[in-house]
Amino acid sequence: MKLLVKLFSIAVFILMQSVALIAQCTLEMKGTVVDADTRESLGYSNVVIVELQKGAATDESGNYIIKGICPGNYTVRVSHLSCESKDFKLEITAGLVRNFELPHSLNELKGVSISAERQKDVPTQAVQEITGEDLDKTRGSSLGESLKGVTGISELKTGSSVSKPVIHGLHSNRVLILNNGIRQEGQQWGSEHAPEIDPFIATQLTVIKGANSVRYGSDAIAGVILVEPAPMPDSAGVRGELNLVGFSNNREGVVSAIAEQRFEKIKALSWRLQGTLKKGGNTKTPDYYLKNTGYEEENFSWALGWNKPTYGLEVFYSQFNSSIGIFSGSHIGNLTDLQAAFDRDEPLEQSGFSYHIDRPFQRAEHELLKTKGWLLTGTTGKFSVTYARQYNLRYEYDKHRPLNDALAALNLPELTYEITSHSVDLLWEHNSYKGFTGMVGCSGMTQGNTFEGRKFIPNYINNTAGLFVVERYRKNKLLLEAGARMDIRELTVYEKENGIVNSYEFNYQNFSGTTGVIYDVTKNIRISANLGTAWRAPAVNELYSDGLHHGAAAIEIGDTSLVPEKSWNAIVSAMLFDHSRFAIEISGYYNLINDFIYLKPVLPPTLTIRGAFPTYRYEQADATLKGIDAMVRYHLTSHTELHVRADIVRAFNEEANDFLQMMPADHFEYGATINLPEWKKTKSNHLMVSVNQVLKQYRVPDEADYVAPPSGYVLLNAEAGTILTFGKQAIHLSLNVTNLLNTSYRDYLNRFRYYADEQGRNVSLKIKVPFQFAKKN
Secondary structure, eight states, rough: HHHHHHHHHHHHHHHHHHHHHHGGGEEEEEEEEETTTOOOOOOOOOEEEEETTEEEEOOOOOOEEEEEESSEEEEEEEEEEHHHHHEEEEEEEEEEOOEOOOOOTHHHHHHHHTOOOOOOOSSEEEEEEEEEHHHTTTTSSHHHHHHHTTTTEEEEEEEEEEEEETTTTTTOOOGGEEETTTEESSSSTTTOOOOOOGGGSSSSSEEEOOOOOOHOOTTOOEEEEEEOOOOOOOOOOEEEEEEEEEEETEEEEEEEEEEEEHHHHHHEEEEEEEEEEEEOOOOOOOOOOOOTOOOEEEEEEEEEEEESSSSEEEEEEEEEEEEEEEEGGGGGHHHHHHOOOOOHHHOSSBBBOOOOOSSSSSEEEEEEEEEEEEETTTSEEEEEEEEEEEEEEEEEOOOOOOHHHHHHHHHHOOOEEEEEEEEEEEEEEEETTEEEEEEEEEEEEEEEEEEEESSSOOOOEEEEEEEEEEEEETTTTTTEEEEEEEEEEEEEEEETTTTTTEEEEEEEEEEEEEEEEHHHHHHEEEEEEEEEEEEOOHHHHHHHHHHEEETTEEEEEEEEOOOOEEEEEEEEEEEEEEEETEEEEEEEEEEEEEEEEEEEEESSSSEEETEEEOOOEEEEEEEEEEEEEEEEESSSSSSEEEEEEEEEEEEETTTTTEOOOOOOOOOOEEEEEEEEEETTTTEEEEEEEEEEEEEOOOSSSSSSSOOOOOOOOOEEEEEEEEEEEEEEEEEEEEEEETTOOOOOOOOOTBBGGTTOOOOOOEEEEEEEEEEEOOOOO
16 A cells, blocks of 8 residues: 555656646647659658657648657658658757658669668558667567567466467467568477577567468468568668666566677678677566576677678678576476465475576577578669578476486486578569569578487478569559468478388478558558468477477377368458547457367376376367457647557357467556656656556366466556766666566466466666767778
């Protein structure tokens, strides 16, 4: 109660100060937006002040006006359906008339600055980007945690340190992740194999929701996540930033830095270097620590670029290294204790705080080498070729060492996976011809996996190839899109049986298609729709799993008779916005998946020599998933914004006439943000309070799980941020608190909800220091 009184008092004080300062936020900016080449007015453009998240749409004559602006330095983002979006840096100290010019996205060869890049095509599926200050708020978090603020995205967790993004109820191999344009490949099966990607390499995270197999390849039934670094620097000088993050709950510390340069005398040459160190200890719930939940990361990447007006070459290399402790309370010795763990409010095993990582744990290494070359094909378009090699090494250590003392002393992993992938992509993008733009491409990959130790997944070779074409037509307020793709996949599995190695081949091929539309009904209303088909061949773990899945603390059983999934996906989105007052985004989707593959609990648990574990079997059934994502933002005043978010998924097993398991519960978020004027050496001052409400998941099969779904929960979160300026040096500061009231709860999408509560209160301090040095020869 005392805490609530303090929070209420602080909130009242902030509101009073805001009212006192509102008189300073009366400036306005107005002007016109025109095409940089034709000089024609661009009606229905968007002019947005990024830091304030407010703006206006131009009228039919290209005129706009934004009112209620506080003095300060801002980024103004100007966009139009047929043009390339552009950011402008402005200092606003008085009323301002500012006209903007946008380069047309369909220009032919013009010069160094735009000749190498086409406009990023606007997807006809629902899409959301995390950039700038929104991305800064996620720094220090994993990729899965960074994306959970996106509508339609939830988080599949295994304990407190492993998470994967879930799009519209689907995850793992149904969600493609592209790291710097390369499809992430590794041991991606299961909930505890999180993407081995350092989010610090990205300046933008993009989520495209809905079937996306035509452009990105088979498996993209749920959608695609793009982890996008900034383009190589195009101006001389050395620049970069240092990020420091600290978390209170598990006493985690994060250090990340990036530096880059384009040479002044050798203008075509540029470089970038980035690295991250992360270390955290045992996670604490409101009442106890989770034993052996520490983790460590050591990541780095580098890039070289040689870019001329008509051709270029870039090389990128990244390495991700992690050690992750597996919660000790999930590995239990006998059936009686396992049932007791299901029934208890607290884990059987507890401990105090420690950074030490003991058995059971995982150690993973992921390497990516990418080489991309591009060449302008006269004035008609651009050709590019990309080669990538990925290497993934994973060690899994069981809770108990071998009984043999000599073997135990070696402390070797019980299971080692090693997977190497080579891929090649060819792409030709053509410039505008009578309103049409498009691309045609092909891709291929060969992948080999080997293991040592106890068998869970066999050795295999996986070969894939695909050919696709996509065309888009733009005219005035209308954009139409259509595309088609053909993919083949050949999987060869090697099994040792009675001392003889036998091989088994699985051949799959299928067609994917997409058609979509975007229409600007008025300057304040945009509607988009997409109908797409996608397919996914069974992953090797779904075919051949046989035994203890170490990180998930579960027995999993595959089925070699599984057939490919086939998806029919429809998604319709609407955006209604008056940037000075409100913005509404809502998407509805329907996904019919024939032969949907899912993990079904097999009761009772299984007792093995390594302990007692829940057991699951891969099965198939026709399924439907449908739902709604919605976000509403409303400017209560010129500096106060309210927002409401809703994510609703309904998933049904059509053959069993029952619900599907492990689907997200209904999720709602309510928040308020106050943007304060500059004060002395500070700018971009803001305060935010949000409430996350997750309802209990009642829509599950009756008595088909080891533990019933947990109760719903409500979490209070808060954030404050500012930018300190010392001359030309800026320091970005952010203080965040999650689960501020230290609420005890369990989440249905956490595989370890059987054993323990979720993380308690967590306070984080984030510091970003950008830097720039004088130009160097």
